[in-house]
Amino acid sequence: MLCLPFLHPRKNAGTPMDSIQTLYQSIKQGSTTPLNLLDKYLDRIKQIDPIINAWEFLDPQQARSDAIIATKEIASGLHRGKLHGIPFGVKDIIDVNDWPTRAGCMSWTRSLARQDAAIITKLRKAGAILVGKTVTTAYASFDPPPTRNPWNLQKTPGGSSSGSAAAVASGMIPAALGTQTGGSITRPASYCGVAAIKPTFGWISFQGVLPFA
Template sequence: MSRPLPSDLTALSATAAATAIKEGAISSVDLVSACLERITEREPEVGAWAHLDPDLAITEAREADAQLDRGDDVGPLHGVPIGVKDIFDTADYPTENGCPIFAGRRPERDATCVAALRAAGAIIIGKTVTTELALLTPARTRNPVNLGHTPGGSSAGSAAAVADHMIPAALGSQTAGSIIRPASFCGVYGFKPTLGLIPRAGVLMQSHTLDTVGVYGHSIEDVALLTDSMAALEPDDEVSFRRSRPSLLATSRARPPVPPRFAFVKPPPWSDADPEMQAALEALIARLGDRAVEIEIPVLADVIEWQRIVQLAENAHYYGPLLDEAPQHISAGLTQRLKEGRAVDAQTYLRSITGREPAYRTIAMAMRGFSAILTAAALGPAPEGFAITGSPIMNGLWTYLGMPALSLPLLEAKGLPVGVQLVGLRHDDARLLRTGRWLADAVTGQG
């Protein structure tokens, strides 16, 4: 290891932990045990976990250590504990989707992306809490930065568990803002790749147009490593793509050939954003000088509405049968949402779907000469209380467009974390992560 190990192993990032295990500086049992101790200590307050099996995790860690002792070839995440949002099928844990309808459900096999994590050597330490059917109804998870505030949703447990150093990294998903917003609220790195980069088979579907698998970690290298380990063609999913791609991890570590330029964008909801957060973001733009230029993209107003319509209609398609079969197990808020989705007429839905490609071309043209869009990751810091998980409006437009997005924990407002959101062109995930690394280093004085 180039750096000394921390006395508390839970402070290790996923990439640092993987290196330490391979080099024999620590064992997988050491790390998994430290994480389990942290979970035991903090879980009563944070509430990040839906399912845990400490004995299974330790057994798998021992086997990971035995493989190294035998000199076996190992994967890039060998022996590293990972949390998985409870909408991803897992053969050795229940998958209950945050809903009583699925209580006790035991899938026969892992989701494709979970199987890929295992193949890379990761140890699935447990399932993290999600909101009801991965939508807006708040879950029991609290924000570990301030327990009186929401961690966001729907990947609440994954973001909170990483932020509280219960685990080095975790798996989440985003249909509107379910990765980027919790990352911003909890002060961790969150990455929503290009739509279709990570396979979705075995993941609860709420919108085939929007659902995207993503990750949380303590560094850009972490989210790059996890994404590299899962990215693959999924022939049965029309959003998956056959494309040669560079290593995200290697590219994220590289120096950009020229310093990045940022398109600073204030989407229409900017007027509703927290003033202290606005000031912090505008101070960052001023610090970047001529490396950041504010631009306007008028079509974003339409995009926000199109995303809302598409998600409503497709939610009703996938979850409507659950409401018909077991209305007593669906919350009042979700019931109303599904009724609204069923009321969307075909013409409105089709207009909302067909607007996507022309809008993307317009935005791609506006981004010419820029490395990434720079904007807010949420309307402000995590709201106090637990009645809502916060608005996803600053994220849903980029999700609708299928563009990769990254939240970097670089700012603060009201004493709470605020993420900087970077957005890249489709399939340009590697450059987006490299750009994010450059920005993080510039802000922290490491560049």
């Protein structure tokens, strides 16, 4: 996973550069809702992504539907945890039901995924809001991505979890999933100045993740 550093919660939270912890506190205290939060990120994606090219696929309609459900759940007193109502991006080698998985290869005509990857099932259970698929280098390995580094548009964001790192660094999403075989999470995180969480190999199921990482 790639995310902003877990800083102490600030007053006047609700900006695109807030950490998951800050956003969680903001939702818990009622100063924002999952729906309002999502709309802020969707607006920023519209503004920024034509420059950064971090997103491969977006599903704002489904994301808003999920955010409405999360908003109602929290208002009724149901809190699923610190990811409840938090928008997420997903690297485009991880299956999400009814979304395409292209693995960074536009010529690869693959049918829509028929079920969620195991990690996506866990995120949904935790109440996270899935926004879309982020750009990966081809087959999570080869050619440089079209994604730009938010700090310097002439520089690479690193790979292969390029879009996930760039989307987080530019405030388009507070967190995004990546995968790693040889630095594919930690490298783009370091290039883009965001935090990287690379769990122990095998700790999270690979079901629904294309076998490049």
